[in-house]
Amino acid sequence: MTKKKKAIMETLHAFPFLLPxxxxxxxxxxxxxxxxxxxxxxDWNGLEKLTSSGFFAKHFIGLENYxxxxxxxxxxxxxxxxxxxxxxxxxLMLAASIGIAMLLNSPRKGIGLYRILYxxxxxxxxxxxxxxxxxxxxxxxxxxxxxxxxxxxxxxxWLQDAKWAMPAIVMASVWKDMGFFGLILLSGLQGISKSYYxxxxxxxxxxxxxFSSITLxxxxxxxxxxxxxxxINSFQLFPQVMxxxxxxxxxxxxxxxxxxxxxxxxYFKMGYAAAFSWLLFIIIFALTxxxxxxxxxxxxxx
Amino acid sequence: MxxxxxxxxxxxxxxxxxxxxxxxxxxxxATVTTDTTNTTDTTATTAETxxxxxxxxxxxxDPVTITYCNFNASGANEAVLASMYEKxxxxxxxxxxxxxxxxxxxxxxQMQTRVAGGTAxxxxxxxxxxxxxxxxxGVLAExxxxxxxxxxxxxxxxxxxxxxQYGIPGCFSNVVLVYNKDLFDQxxxxxxxxxxxxxxxxxxxxxxxxxxxDIYGVYAPITYNEFxxxxxxxxxxxxxxxxxxxxxxSPENITAATMMVERVTKxxxxxxxxxxxxxxxxxxxxxxxxxxIATGIWSFSTFADACKFNxxxxxxxxxxxxxxxxFSNAYVVNVDSKNKEAATTWINWLASSADAANLRxxxxxxxxxxxDQTVLNTYLELTPPDNREAVFESLNYLVVPPIIKDxxxxxxxxxxxxxxxxxxxxxxxxxxxxxxxxxxxxxxxx
Numbered sequence: 001m002t003k004k005k006k007a008i009m010e011t012l013h014a015f016p017f018l019l020p021x022x023x024x025x026x027x028x029x030x031x032x033x034x035x036x037x038x039x040x041x042x043d044w045n046g047l048e049k050l051t052s053s054g055f056f057a058k059h060f061i062g063l064e065n066y067x068x069x070x071x072x073x074x075x076x077x078x079x080x081x082x083x084x085x086x087x088x089x090x091x092l093m094l095a096a097s098i099g100i101a102m103l104l105n106s107p108r109k110g111i112g113l114y115r116i117l118y119x120x121x122x123x124x125x126x127x128x129x130x131x132x133x134x135x136x137x138x139x140x141x142x143x144x145x146x147x148x149x150x151x152x153x154x155x156x157x158w159l160q161d162a163k164w165a166m167p168a169i170v171m172a173s174v175w176k177d178m179g180f181f182g183l184i185l186l187s188g189l190q191g192i193s194k195s196y197y198x199x200x201x202x203x204x205x206x207x208x209x210x211f212s213s214i215t216l217x218x219x220x221x222x223x224x225x226x227x228x229x230x231x232i233n234s235f236q237l238f239p240q241v242m243x244x245x246x247x248x249x250x251x252x253x254x255x256x257x258x259x260x261x262x263x264x265x266x267y268f269k270m271g272y273a274a275a276f277s278w279l280l281f282i283i284i285f286a287l288t289x290x291x292x293x294x295x296x297x298x299x300x301x302x
Numbered sequence: 303m304x305x306x307x308x309x310x311x312x313x314x315x316x317x318x319x320x321x322x323x324x325x326x327x328x329x330x331x332a333t334v335t336t337d338t339t340n341t342t343d344t345t346a347t348t349a350e351t352x353x354x355x356x357x358x359x360x361x362x363x364d365p366v367t368i369t370y371c372n373f374n375a376s377g378a379n380e381a382v383l384a385s386m387y388e389k390x391x392x393x394x395x396x397x398x399x400x401x402x403x404x405x406x407x408x409x410x411x412q413m414q415t416r417v418a419g420g421t422a423x424x425x426x427x428x429x430x431x432x433x434x435x436x437x438x439x440g441v442l443a444e445x446x447x448x449x450x451x452x453x454x455x456x457x458x459x460x461x462x463x464x465x466x467q468y469g470i471p472g473c474f475s476n477v478v479l480v481y482n483k484d485l486f487d488q489x490x491x492x493x494x495x496x497x498x499x500x501x502x503x504x505x506x507x508x509x510x511x512x513x514x515x516d517i518y519g520v521y522a523p524i525t526y527n528e529f530x531x532x533x534x535x536x537x538x539x540x541x542x543x544x545x546x547x548x549x550x551x552s553p554e555n556i557t558a559a560t561m562m563v564e565r566v567t568k569x570x571x572x573x574x575x576x577x578x579x580x581x582x583x584x585x586x587x588x589x590x591x592x593x594x595i596a597t598g599i600w601s602f603s604t605f606a607d608a609c610k611f612n613x614x615x616x617x618x619x620x621x622x623x624x625x626x627x628x629f630s631n632a633y634v635v636n637v638d639s640k641n642k643e644a645a646t647t648w649i650n651w652l653a654s655s656a657d658a659a660n661l662r663x664x665x666x667x668x669x670x671x672x673x674d675q676t677v678l679n680t681y682l683e684l685t686p687p688d689n690r691e692a693v694f695e696s697l698n699y700l701v702v703p704p705i706i707k708d709x710x711x712x713x714x715x716x717x718x719x720x721x722x723x724x725x726x727x728x729x730x731x732x733x734x735x736x737x738x739x740x741x742x743x744x745x746x747x748x
Binding site for chain 1: 410411414417418419420435436439440441575576579581707708710711714718721722725744
């Protein structure tokens with residue numbers, strides 16, 4: 001057999017094994033994805049059956065949804081809120097995850113228990129977590145303000161204060177995600193050969209120099225992955241907002257997916273919501289491509 | 303041979319796994335996956351045959367099974383609904399109803415998906431906000447062939463769109479002024495009467511507020527739902543008469559909104575959000591720290607259990623005139639239902655029969671939207687509160703919400719602007735001007 005023919009035969013042999021996932025992917029992801037492109041160009045209200053006769057002809061409005069979204073103020077306000085979340089969330093989350101990874105990297109007693117403890121928030125559902133956080137952040141009865149009071153600080157009204165609602169959501173999100181990213185960074189840390197540190201100690205490098213010259217540069221591939229995933233997830237911020245603040249107070253925590261949900265399921269403007277979600281996709285896609293391009297500048301692959 | 307066996311096993315796995323969903327983790331997709339069934343071509347023909355059947359025959363006696371979905375019974379009242387169905391089945395043994403009760407928070411998302419996918423039940427329940435959207439999008443069947451004379455005609459009219467009856471009011475509830483008699487005694491002032499205006503209420507609220515730092519005089523939510531009613535109490539309305547224009551920032555509306563907002567920001571007889579902490583308004587009343595609260599009659603059973611003080615109710619105070627809420631849920635029939643006749647019979651029975659009404663009242667659930675006073679009198683005999691007549695007297699001044707297609711969007715915009723005014727960052731007038739601007743630019747009325 002020629003090499004090419006062998007390669008084709010191999011692919012054909014693999015195909016049946018891929019079929020279960022591929023079928024699921026097709027039916028529940030790819031086909032709806034394609035349909036949603038067409039839906040975004042209609043004024044569908046989410047109630048009328050898509051298979052009714054002449055549906056597309058009746059409801060087609062071209063790019064009107066996109067124009068309406070981009071020429072209104074809401075889209076940019078919501079984008080700003082999302083960016084506000086990202087600017088607060090990413091640095092905090094990175095710091096917390098790296099911290100956890102460093103802590104878990106050195107062997108000490110009970111390390112297995114700590115790994116579990118840090119990972120448990122990741123495993124809880126957002127609904128449960130958000131409800132608990134709502135109580136923690138209660139201005140009068142919540143633990144957060146009680147702890148602050150011990151340091152003689154009067155805590156703000158958190159979720160009812162337009163200035164503090166988004167930081168509150170950032171806190172809850174960091175708590176939930178730091179175990180997940182911490183674990184990924186931990187595996188990245190464990191991939192760094194110990195010989196580097198030994199050599200550095202021989203040369204007389206202190207802890208901080210070791211961290212900044214060995215750990216960080218060699219961690220950059222993992223950091224890159226964490227950054228890409230975290231950024232994509234932050235643009236899709238949703239359950240915390242719906243449960244903790246419901247887009248309030250006064251629209252301070254309205255983010256992109258929250259708007260999509262409301263337009264689709266509360267205001268009966270499913271076509272508009274589809275257009276909104278495609279705009280979100282374009283933004284995430286553009287940002288991820290940018291990151292992929294920029295990685296040559298700061299990621300060290302050895 | 304081995305290869306063939308492997309391929310065969312995989313094919314078996316595939317057949318088993320087609321039902322299992324996607325592997326995508328946490329992406330929230332706004333698009334709805336449509337289940338294409340074969341109901342499309344039959345829709346037109348079914349509608350035709352159904353209307354002809356309704357014209358020629360009365361209730362047919364062939365055994366038929368229909369599906370009914372609701373949210374109102376969820377929680378405490380599923381047993382009551384089940385006993386209602388038993389009574390119904392005795393009178394109509396040929397109609398079997400499969401009842402589905404879904405919690406309010408999930409109800410409308412799942413109903414919308416089902417309607418779009420063609421798997422909606424034969425009949426179901428809708429609240430006012432969603433009724434307008436469903437009715438104007440042609441997914442509801444016209445209600446015909448049943449006797450609706452025993453039903454409260456104002457409620458019936460609320461579910462009539464362009465002359466076509468699309469829903470039957472299943473229950474009604476309204477909002478009254480609930481007050482803490484002990485606090486009134488403490489302040490040495492007279493109890494509210496059914497003739498009070500908001501000026502009287504303000505005087506009483508200030509007297510009660512003076513009783514203590516953490517005691518408040520009155521609470522009425524500053525939301526869209528309250529606003530359209532208070533606006534009516536000052537002679538204003540959110541839309542013009544034929545619903546072609548928004549009149550949100552009319553002078554009467556501004557007076558109403560200013561009154562609502564200044565209760566919080568100027569005289570502080572109503573607590574700010576910060577002062578509430580994360581206590582709800584009912585919690586505040588139940589703790590005995592609130593003199594008066596404008597809230598729904600569905601609070602009675604909760605207050606009866608939780609309030610350790612004497613309380614009673616009065617018709618809500620008026621402005622230049624009285625206006626009271628009227629909340630009603632509609633029972634509707636699916637336009638694609640193959641059993642419209644049976645479905646209509648069931649929902650009409652549920653809404654207007656004396657049996658259902660008596661069960662509903664006895665369970666303290668809510669009030670049937672009927673006109674039969676003898677049935678309604680059993681409601682009056684229950685206490686607390688003593689002054690239950692106020693519930694029915696409120697009906698004399700009722701205003702229905704201004705139903706338009708984009709109802710939810712309108713209510714969200716107005717609530718957002720009003721809560722901004724309640725924080726004191728803008729005045730009530732600015733809030734209404736902004737609301738008017740945003741509404742005219744985002745919502746197109748007929």
